[in-house]
Amino acid sequence: MQATRLALAALALGAAFTAGAATPATPKPSVVIVHGAFADGSDWAKVIPLLQAKGVDVVAVQNPLSSLKDDVDAAKRAIDAQPGKVVLVGHSWGGTVITEAGANDKVSSLVYVAAFAPDAGQSVGDLGQGYPKPAGLAHLQADAAGWLRLTQEGMTKHFAQDLPAKQTAVMTATQGPIFGEAFGQKVSTAAWKGKPSWYVVTNADHMIPPAQQRDMAQRIGAKVTTLEASHVPQQSQPAKVAAVILDAVNAAK
Template sequence: MKTIQRFKLAAAAVAIGLSFSAVAATPAASGDASRPSVVIVHGAFADGSDWAKVIPLLQAKGLRVVAVQNPLSSLEDDVSAAKRAIDAQPGKVVLVGHSWGGSVITEAGANDKVASLVYVAAFAPDVGQNTAELGKDYPPAPGFAHIVPDASGYLSLTKEGMTKHFAQDLPASATAVMTATQGPIFGKSFEQKLTVAAWKTRPSWYLATSADHMIQPALQLDMAKKIGAHLTRVNASHVPQQSQPAKVAEVILDAVRQSK
């Protein structure tokens, strides 16, 4: 009797395993494998859901889209997370980064599968630079005054910082959720230097936000010029992916169309 029970349990386990295999295979079957996949890297004080309005617009065009969930524990850790997502794609990748995610894609984008880079209100450091030093020659961004550390050195935005400076063009109902779900980032991540700058060998796009209180608009324009990016400007806060998702999606789609 026990033998029969063990056999039934084993059969059930196999059935469950096959079921999970079928589910896991479903995303790989979606989208056109001959076109680049889109891998999106979120910034500090956010998570992958920050892109919830843009992702459906890309998927509606038949694209495979993956939003990386950054640990936000170090540059190295976030780059590793991005690289895993890139390696999991069947072909070429258009790599998108927002804010801190720009530093991540600058390092992770050297992967042979990456066809192009899209910076959305994002940092674009050079080799040997760290993220913190990029804004030193510009007036302080107003939102920085609302970043607070915890006892372990992780940084978060206050409610006021999120509402008035990170996403001031979104309703209070949205910023309340963003405040509650934000991903704290380890402060020393901003001090870690890049060892490679993928924009030197990859075509790049940059969407600059003229009402940004987190990364100075002038700095954004200067970085876009330095990396030779296709430039688009929008009158938006630091999170155009939430306030103007169609415009952000169009920039990404342009990179997809021109990627080889």
């Protein structure tokens, strides 16, 4: 009788173990962030720890900013290096990059932060047609080879006007110049057509008109969050931007 009880207990324990093993917890997707022009990966230094505190693995891509293809290739390498699904985030020019790179099967969703969201066959230059010229564009400087930088005044008064001057001085010094021809290069695919998207609209933006942002967000069918912020809400309102990304992470399937 005792032997029978022990055998039944062992079977029950084995069944419980098997049932638990059959339904493992689904790991959270990692987050890959693509920065924009006139910046580098450190542009996201305030958001990254907020995501990590929630148990999310994060990688900030360092774009060469030499061409659309080069930046897309950098994003693809970061995506391929992740063990599972990816929420792909792009700021400004980075939105163009994730629109193409996001076609990767590992990408579950896209998050655009004050970012360009072109359709297939469109460039950044195409998207600006029909909107007032942003004030910040008057503060771009090109070198003899065609690389563009943002002046100190442009950074302080138009790119990040809601940040302290000491911080914008550092941002000016560490910015990544972009090869000007990149703005005319067209994406070949639009990943947002097949993937859920989120969009952070910045109402005090001097680099991409807020009306243009709202129109792009509507076109891609994004879940929209609107902030009273400059072009860099990841710097001025990091908790709110992190909350949008976490929403995309938690919604991933």
